[in-house]
Amino acid sequence: MERLNGYKHLILGNHDRGHSLAWWLNVGFDEVSEHPIIYKNFFFLSHEPMYMNKHMPYVNVHGHIHGQKYAGVNYFNVCVEHWDYTPLTFEQIRDAVVPSEEQA
Known part of the structure; x- marks a missing residue:
C-alpha cells in the first residue's frame, strides 16, 4: 500500500468484510466505506x-x-x-x- 501513489479509499466488497474497518485503515487505506x-x-x-x-x-x-x-x-x-x-x-x-x- 505504501508504494501506491494517491489517496486510497476502499469501498468494501464481498471479499473484504472479514476484517474490521480499523484493520483496513491500518493496512494503509485513507478511508474505508461500507456503502x-x-x-x-x-x-x-x-x-x-x-x-x-x-x-x-x-x-x-x-x-x-x-x-x-x-x-x-x-x-x-x-x-x-x-x-x-x-x-x-x-x-x-x-x-x-x-x-x-x-x-x-
Missing part, C-alpha cells in the same frame, strides 16, 4: 455494478466483474484485469465516458 459513495457529483463509486437508470446523472465506477467488461453507458469497470493492472485517474474515466464536446 457506495458519490464523488464529484458525477461518479457513483461501488464495489459491484449498481442499478443505474437513464435519468441518473452518474457513471457507476465499479469493480467486481473480473472476466468481462460490464456493458452500459452508465457503467465503467475498473477491475485491474481489464486495465493491465494499472490504476486509472478519474479524468481518464470521465474522458472515456463523456464525449469531448460535453466536457467543455
Whole structure:
C-alpha cells in the first residue's frame, strides 16, 4: 500500500468484510466505506455494478466483474484485469465516458 501513489479509499466488497474497518485503515487505506459513495457529483463509486437508470446523472465506477467488461453507458469497470493492472485517474474515466464536446 505504501508504494501506491494517491489517496486510497476502499469501498468494501464481498471479499473484504472479514476484517474490521480499523484493520483496513491500518493496512494503509485513507478511508474505508461500507456503502457506495458519490464523488464529484458525477461518479457513483461501488464495489459491484449498481442499478443505474437513464435519468441518473452518474457513471457507476465499479469493480467486481473480473472476466468481462460490464456493458452500459452508465457503467465503467475498473477491475485491474481489464486495465493491465494499472490504476486509472478519474479524468481518464470521465474522458472515456463523456464525449469531448460535453466536457467543455
